[in-house]
Amino acid sequence: MSEILTKAAARNIFYGGTAFFFIVFVGLVAHSVSTVNDMEKSNPVTPSVAAGKLVWEKHACIDCHTIMGEGAYFAPELGNVWVRYNGREDAAAARDGLKNWIKSQPSGVEGRRQMPHFEISEQELDDLVDFFKWTSEVNTQNWPPKVSG
Amino acid sequence: MPSAFTLLRAWGLMMALTGLSLWAAISDQSIASTLAAMGAGVLKAVLILWAYLNLRRSPSGWKAVFGVFLIAIALIVLGAFWVGKIVK
Amino acid sequence: MKYDSQKVALYYFAGALVLFVAQILFGLVIGTIVVLPNTLSELLPFNIARMIHTNALIVWLLMGFFGASYYLIPEEAETELYSTRLAIVQFWLFLIGAAAAVVGYLFHIHEGREFLEQPLWIKLAIVVVALMFLFNITMTVLKGRKTAITNILLLGLWGIAVFFLFSLYNPANLIMDKIFWWWVVHLWVEGVWELVMASILAFLMIKLTGVDREVVEKWLYVIIGLALFSGILGTGHHYYWIGTPGYWQWIGSVFSTLEVAPFFAMVVFTFMMVWKGGRAHPNKAALLWSLGCSVFAFFGAGVWGFLHTLAPVNYITHGTQITAAHGHLAFYGAYVMINIAIMTYAMPNILKREPYNQLLNMWGFWITSSGVTFMTFALTFAGVVQSHLQRVLGMGFMEVQEQLSLFYWMRLGAGLATFIGVVLIVWSLVVPGKAKQVGRVAAQPAE
Amino acid sequence: MSDDTENWGALSELPGNPLMWVLILSELMVFGAFFAAFSVSRVLHPAMFLADQVRLDRLVGGVNTMLLLTSGLAAALAVNARGMGDIRRCRLWLGGAALLGLGFLGVKLAEYSDKAAQGFGIETDTFWTLFYLMTGFHAAHVVLGLVIMAIVVWKPSLENVETCVSFWHMVDLIWVLLYPIVYLIR
Numbered sequence: 057m058s059e060i061l062t063k064a065a066a067r068n069i070f071y072g073g074t075a076f077f078f079i080v081f082v083g084l085v086a087h088s089v090s091t092v093n094d095m096e097k098s099n100p101v102t103p104s105v106a107a108g109k110l111v112w113e114k115h116a117c118i119d120c121h122t123i124m125g126e127g128a129y130f131a132p133e134l135g136n137v138w139v140r141y142n143g144r145e146d147a148a149a150a151r152d153g154l155k156n157w158i159k160s161q162p163s164g165v166e167g168r169r170q171m172p173h174f175e176i177s178e179q180e181l182d183d184l185v186d187f188f189k190w191t192s193e194v195n196t197q198n199w200p201p202k203v204s205g
Numbered sequence: 206m207p208s209a210f211t212l213l214r215a216w217g218l219m220m221a222l223t224g225l226s227l228w229a230a231i232s233d234q235s236i237a238s239t240l241a242a243m244g245a246g247v248l249k250a251v252l253i254l255w256a257y258l259n260l261r262r263s264p265s266g267w268k269a270v271f272g273v274f275l276i277a278i279a280l281i282v283l284g285a286f287w288v289g290k291i292v293k
Numbered sequence: 294m295k296y297d298s299q300k301v302a303l304y305y306f307a308g309a310l311v312l313f314v315a316q317i318l319f320g321l322v323i324g325t326i327v328v329l330p331n332t333l334s335e336l337l338p339f340n341i342a343r344m345i346h347t348n349a350l351i352v353w354l355l356m357g358f359f360g361a362s363y364y365l366i367p368e369e370a371e372t373e374l375y376s377t378r379l380a381i382v383q384f385w386l387f388l389i390g391a392a393a394a395v396v397g398y399l400f401h402i403h404e405g406r407e408f409l410e411q412p413l414w415i416k417l418a419i420v421v422v423a424l425m426f427l428f429n430i431t432m433t434v435l436k437g438r439k440t441a442i443t444n445i446l447l448l449g450l451w452g453i454a455v456f457f458l459f460s461l462y463n464p465a466n467l468i469m470d471k472i473f474w475w476w477v478v479h480l481w482v483e484g485v486w487e488l489v490m491a492s493i494l495a496f497l498m499i500k501l502t503g504v505d506r507e508v509v510e511k512w513l514y515v516i517i518g519l520a521l522f523s524g525i526l527g528t529g530h531h532y533y534w535i536g537t538p539g540y541w542q543w544i545g546s547v548f549s550t551l552e553v554a555p556f557f558a559m560v561v562f563t564f565m566m567v568w569k570g571g572r573a574h575p576n577k578a579a580l581l582w583s584l585g586c587s588v589f590a591f592f593g594a595g596v597w598g599f600l601h602t603l604a605p606v607n608y609i610t611h612g613t614q615i616t617a618a619h620g621h622l623a624f625y626g627a628y629v630m631i632n633i634a635i636m637t638y639a640m641p642n643i644l645k646r647e648p649y650n651q652l653l654n655m656w657g658f659w660i661t662s663s664g665v666t667f668m669t670f671a672l673t674f675a676g677v678v679q680s681h682l683q684r685v686l687g688m689g690f691m692e693v694q695e696q697l698s699l700f701y702w703m704r705l706g707a708g709l710a711t712f713i714g715v716v717l718i719v720w721s722l723v724v725p726g727k728a729k730q731v732g733r734v735a736a737q738p739a740e
Numbered sequence: 741m742s743d744d745t746e747n748w749g750a751l752s753e754l755p756g757n758p759l760m761w762v763l764i765l766s767e768l769m770v771f772g773a774f775f776a777a778f779s780v781s782r783v784l785h786p787a788m789f790l791a792d793q794v795r796l797d798r799l800v801g802g803v804n805t806m807l808l809l810t811s812g813l814a815a816a817l818a819v820n821a822r823g824m825g826d827i828r829r830c831r832l833w834l835g836g837a838a839l840l841g842l843g844f845l846g847v848k849l850a851e852y853s854d855k856a857a858q859g860f861g862i863e864t865d866t867f868w869t870l871f872y873l874m875t876g877f878h879a880a881h882v883v884l885g886l887v888i889m890a891i892v893v894w895k896p897s898l899e900n901v902e903t904c905v906s907f908w909h910m911v912d913l914i915w916v917l918l919y920p921i922v923y924l925i926r
Contacts, residue, residue, distance in 0.1 A: 058384065067444065069763065070514055073522055073759075081526055084526075091538050126471070167331070168330055187467075191467055195544070197534055199608060200611075202683065202686075204684075205683070207816070209820060212820075216812075227798060234926060239925050242920035242924035246916050251914040256816070273846045281775065514759055515751075515762050
């Protein structure tokens with residue numbers, strides 16, 4: 057009898073402990089969400105940034121590229137691609153450079169990884185670049201360590 | 206279970222140790238006060254385990270586990286403090 | 294097998310094995326594209342093949358979990374399933390949904406968040422399927438005996454369904470997207486899936502070693518306690534560099550270091566049980582998979598996870614091939630192996646055969662395990678080199694990738710070996726052994 | 741607690757429910773790691789730590805230590821009372837322990853609001869991140885301990901009381917180490 061009690065108590069401690077850690081986790085996530093909301097004031101998600109994210113998703117870019125280090129590791133990191141294209145110094149040139157790169161794919165170079173040709177309108181390309189620009193301004197605790205991504 | 210006297214004695218000792226380490230910390234900032242603070246902390250931890258948790262009745266394996274834990278913490282903290290002094 | 298309705302597990306095991314083979318085939322395709330980039334580049338781009346590879350994995354593992362639940366819950370609850378028909382309908386819905394998703398992917402019908410690429414209507418169908426499943430097994434458990442194993446299995450399966458709901462939430466803010474994307478991905482594989490895995494493992498230990506249920510269930514509580522006490526806040530190791538506050542670096546580092554503990558406990562548990570039980574169960578292959586599962590999960594999830602979980606290390610290795618190495622070995626060790634273990638145990642019972650083709654099955658074990666292990670080493674080396682060149686020296690991504698091609702060839706070779714092993718496993722599970730062989734295995738006395 | 745049918749291995753040798761000891765040992769590992777992290781960070785940023793640590797009130801920490809230690813005494817006496825079968829006295833001691841625990845939380849909250857008013861938040865720098873994480877996580881355990889106490893006052897079986905009080909002593913144990921490491925050693 058007491059045997060069953062001990063195990064029932066063990067179960068309750070498991071549930072209680074799990075609930076405790078989950079509550080702490082939820083509390084911390086709630087705090088993080090509030091900091092993200094604060095950040096949005098200085099780096100707002102404009103309609104074009106939101107549209108750009110949808111372009112990013114529509115073509116499943118993440119299944120080759122990474123963004124903030126998450127993705128498929130097959131193609132370059134794009135969280136800081138705006139910085140890599142020198143967008144902070146010369147925004148217009150970076151925008152043109154990114155758009156032209158996407159439009160010129162696939163390169164067809166033998167032995168080089170091929171980015172497919174996507175049907176992306178001029179408007180969508182601008183949205184996508186806005187999305188990259190927005191992402192590059194997120195405070196990622198100085199990650200990646202090098203601009204190479 | 207430990208007797209009420211054992212518990213009370215442990216409690217009194219721990220209160221005194223707390224006062225002592227607080228006084229040592231406020232009155233000077235030498236290595237001695239650091240040793241006193243950490244020593245008092247570890248000693249209080251031992252008393253909690255020994256009297257409050259009644260670990261003196263537990264098998265030596267468990268005593269060793271907690272002993273190693275406390276010694277490791279004390280060594281890390283004091284070691285880091287010492288390294289910090291040297292670097293400075 | 295004591296209950297007729299347990300047979301329904303066979304549908305799920307068969308479906309899982311088909312998708313398992315598909316997963317490995319698409320793995321070979323993308324492994325090939327990595328070393329020979331012009332392969333299929335127009336017809337089947339990398340991103341499409343990759344989403345089929347990962348989605349097939351997730352779906353077949355879930356299908357295996359469903360099958361395992363349908364097999365072990367009647368036996369644990371000591372009652373027939375609530376509804377066999379519902380289970381069969383649920384299977385076909387799930388399989389058709391999965392097939393539709395794959396065909397859709399080939400025609401570029403998909404959404405765009407990693408692992409959650411299913412179109413919305415498929416996600417909703419998955420929710421419906423999950424509800425059917427949960428209703429069925431919960432009703433079964435409610436009318437039968439309640440054991441620690443059914444209890445924890447149910448908690449795990451309900452958790453899978455609840456956290457999947459976060460896949461329906463896709464905010465425009467990428468940081469918010471990522472924060473809650475991990476509520477599906479991490480809280481699945483480092484949370485509730487571990488409950489499912491541990492309870493299946495406990496069931497197998499009771500059956501295979503003959504150790505008392507009492508002992509096994511106590512271990513089970515210790516293991517899952519360690520798993521969730523560390524795993525929930527261990528989510529912090531995904532919140533280092535995605536726009537969340539810096540304190541996650543401390544939380545993630547500390548708690549995910551502890552995530553090794555449950556896997557270590559599982560190794561001790563399985564070996565202790567086998568040692569204490571001392572019973573020679575005729576299904577040696579199932580025992581091999583069970584032991585292998587705990588060991589490979591410890592290395593894949595525990596050791597390879599710890600390797601890059603501390604924030605200062607992860608700062609350098611995040612998003613490199615190190616992550617890929619860890620992912621492959623962890624999924625194989627923890628979730629592929631537990632599924633194959635329960636299939637190896639259950640399928641002969643369902644099909645009313647003696648444990649058969651054991652030798653072939655064990656060859657499958659060794660070849661597949663060697664393949665995945667070699668793949669893990671190749672990717673680990675690739676990741677170390679990549680981290681150094683790209684993150685320390687600052688070389689460009691594509692330039693670095695060219696330096697890694699040797700490792701990628703090795704990975705492809707290991708993938709081929711894995712594929713051969715998988716074929717052996719599937720063959721040994723599906724095709725009945727020769728009568729003579731069955732007789733010989735059955736005739737072996739229990740030691 | 742350990743006849744043959746109730747064998748949880750080595751965990752049976754400790755007072756209270758074995759699974760609580762799984763939790764307690766996990767927590768000791770977590771806080772041990774935090775103590776190590778704190779000490780190493782201080783070596784890496786000596787100036788920052790010195791400047792920030794001065795802001796902490798050692799006396800407040802000392803008062804809290806004494807509150808928790810006294811609460812621990814009351815909790816230990818509750819186990820004694822329960823062991824002698826005196827459930828009413830056991831409940832009284834538990835109530836006293838809980839009150840002192842509430843006092844600890846009150847002091848803690850006053851301390852937090854004082855620091856927040858001075859502009860020190862969890863993201864201010866590494867010292868404050870660790871300060872808030874460690875003391876905050878510890879305070880969360882105090883809250884959990886109070887919840888467990890409430891349950892045990894309601895259902896005071898000997899095993900329940902022992903389990904609860906073991907957890908409470910663990911919370912004490914962590915604090916007596918945390919206090920010198922965070923507040924005193926500079």
